[in-house]
Amino acid sequence: MIEVKNLKKVYGDRAVISGVSVSFEKGKVVALIGPSGGGKSTLLRCINGLEDFQGGEIHVGGEVLHPGGYAKNKRALLALRQRVGMVFQTWNLFAHRTATGNIIEAPVHVKGLSVEAATKRARELLERVGLSHRADAYPHEMSGGEQQRVAIARALAMDPEALLLDEPTSALDPERVGEVLDVMRALANDGLTMLVVTHEMKFAREVSHRTLVLHGGAIIEDGPSHDVIERPTHERTKAFLGHTR
């Protein structure tokens, strides 16, 4: 359902992604791992158009993104972003809205849902991430783990076909990581398509169907998670996994 063709992205004269082609199937969970600066987050951000790119194209559902950013892809971007949700490392909850307010914002103002319908749905989603009791809390009143679970609920409120998660647990206190991973595991079991940039090897091995290793802006290893993590073939992957284990 997501297809990246020969994607090229440069910052100045430094190539961040150099000709990546990869496709993602519906209903699968894919982990993107690799050392920092390898291009994992950039690839994810290109897929929902938060980053412009210089070459190649990206297909999501029926929408196609070309180089040129917002100005050149406005219509495709607005449609695509409704089909692909994004979860950020630092949550980015709207600081001036409660948990419920965060969740209903886009359904009401982008999809045109009534506030009542959106609120009802928000209640269900909060229950799903285990935060029914925090419906009226403001972001600054919640822990990082709670905020990230609200952020996931917010992304789910748009009924996305896929969820992109950019290091969703990296900024959390260690004791808060588990609650977010539990939510993600539950979503995987429900069959949600997910692309997760992560450093949680346990999650990658146990939950994701497939793991990609990015290094130097290229995919150096791609296969079933168990195989990639247990029996890596590339030297860089071995070195990287050796460090993280």
Next chain:
Amino acid sequence: MTYTLPASALCRFMAFAALVAGLLSCQGERSPTRSTASASRDGGSSAARREDGSLRRVRAAGVLRWGGDVQGGAPYVYEDPDHAGRNKGFEVDLANALARELGVRAEFVQNDWSALVPSLERGTFDVILNGLEVTRPRVGRVRFSRPYYVFAARLMARRDNPRVRADINALRGLRVGTLTNSFSEEILKDHAEIVGYEGTEEPYADCVAGRNDAVLLDDIIANIYGVPKPELRVVGDLQDGFYSIASRPADNDLSLALDAALARIIERGELEQILRRENIYNDRQLGLRTWGDAEQQRMLGLGPSAPGSAGPPGAAVSSTAPHRMSFGQVVLFVKGAGVTLLLSVLAMMLAIPLGLGLAVARLYGPAPLARIAGAYVEFYRGTPVLLQLYVLYYGLASVVRLDAFVAAILGLGMNYAAYEAEVYRAGIQGVPKGQMEAALSLGMSTPLALRRVVLPQAFRMALPSVTNDFIALLKDSSLVSVITVVELTKRMTIVAVDTRSYVVPGLLCAFLYFAMSYPLSIFARRLEERLARS
């Protein structure tokens, strides 16, 4: 008289300076003017009187310091076009002649014209010699010498306006322009709708533009600024008035010496020569040669006024001491505060959306629009608001003839929009980038994300600065008096002249400004607290 454009009305500062000066001079004001005036008439017969040291002080210093404003222009005191930095004019020649008679040197002290009297009271110079007309309110504050010039209040109107006749009682219902606190303004009170100006060029320009029906000002001014305009005609002269040398009431010795010196200068025909050099000598000056006590009393409004000749306007009101503000004046004050508040609110209602548009255009607009917004901000912040008001009201009068109040709102609003734009820009940039990204990732368009996510948070951050700007605007709005809008500060200066004292009107004015701005501060703080809690 006289007094032209820009720096003219830094009213705000001036009013404050005047307030302070007024407070300092309470003592002087209370001195019984009537008796000092008659003492001066006694002249030589009061030789046994105790000296007050004022003349000795001037002689010891070797200089007679005289105050005036070169901005008034020719023929009074003005910069010599051939010798930059040197002044000329008939008052320069007269000051030199007077100083010579006293055996000292004359030294000119530049002072904003409208603050000459407070400056005299605080001792910035010894005398005022700058087209200061003898008017009832001034008679209460300074000691006037015998006059050195007789002028006529000259009425001018457009050639195509036959309604204006040379009769004070025929002006009812007409808008007549004049200088604030002038002799002409005193004449016009209760006879016409007065449009007060701070400069001499503007009333005539407005008359040509049709913003007023007629202009009443000293003949010297009319001849220089009004007569050259082909659209205008001289309707006639309404009343004679006098320029006199003003000194502090307590400086009796100096006043007597100046009167004697002036008498000698007039007697030997020197004054006539001086006036002829500037082409302002005429038959009106003949009476100066035979000036006596009776004429002086009449001029000061203290003696019986002969028909046709002038006492200061309103001289029939016998009291010249400072008096209380009437209830009517208090009502006018509150109305002035209302004008200030309405003007500020409307200007801010223009500045906020315009500033927001500029900030958004600068940050998110396409390159050309962003550049235009940037240029707007730099231009309006980088040039004085007084000048902008001036250009908007007078400069563009031939293109678009704005009502003074509308011009004031536009001028202040457009100026403050530049400041608001920067406040919002800082606010928007203070919202973490992730907020915008999160909004976009949910399928919002950039404008929607701005409206729903970024701006509400930016507003919260900008609120203290916006409040601050509004309070500043409340006080800056006093600048619009240069384009004839009578707001609170202007009302204060008018009333202060009427009551001969800045103390009560000044305090009331300050109180009213405070009464408007303080509740706003409280409200803004409450709002901030409420927003911070959510």
